[in-house]
Amino acid sequence: MYNESILNHKKLLAVDDEADVLEIIKEQLPNYLVTTAQDFDSGLQLIREEVFDLVILDIMGVNGFELLRECRARHFPATMLTSKAINVESLNRAIKEGAVSFLPKEELARLPELVTEILGELQQGRTHWVKLFDRLDSFFKKKFGETWNHLDTPPWTGFY
Secondary structure, three states: OOOHHHHOOOEEEEEOOOHHHHHHHHHHOOOOEEEEEOOHHHHHHHHHHOOOOEEEEEOOOOOHHHHHHHHHHHOOOEEEEEOOOOOHHHHHHHHHOOOOEEEEHHHHHHHHHHHHHHHHHHHOOOOOHHHHHHHOHHHHHHHHHHHHHHOOOOOOOOOO
16 A cells, blocks of 8 residues: 555645635545645646646646646646546546546545545556556446547556
């Protein structure tokens, strides 16, 4: 398993246009230092001015893929968060553009274990994709049906 003490007090940024989602993220992650932004410009400014151990980016409301590029330039691991844009295309794009994981908003109740797992995998030099697909396999099968088999092969080792 992961060294829990190393994971405590990690600095996270969550960028989402829905204030209630940001509030849920903060409440779900009391052992992390969570900074939030509710729009693209605020998120971009924080990414450019501060250092984060993980960035959680909404895809739709804040132009998350553009912020992902900025995170990659700063060498910040980022995970995509969405409900409306959850489809095989957005999962493939997240994989191709270097996200370390993908979090369905429908799974926010599992956020503490997922974020701990993401950071633990990063600590060991890996992305979270393998564990994500194992953990949320039934969710993705239910959501995508047969198209679930059309995902691109993620980069299973290393994230940069």
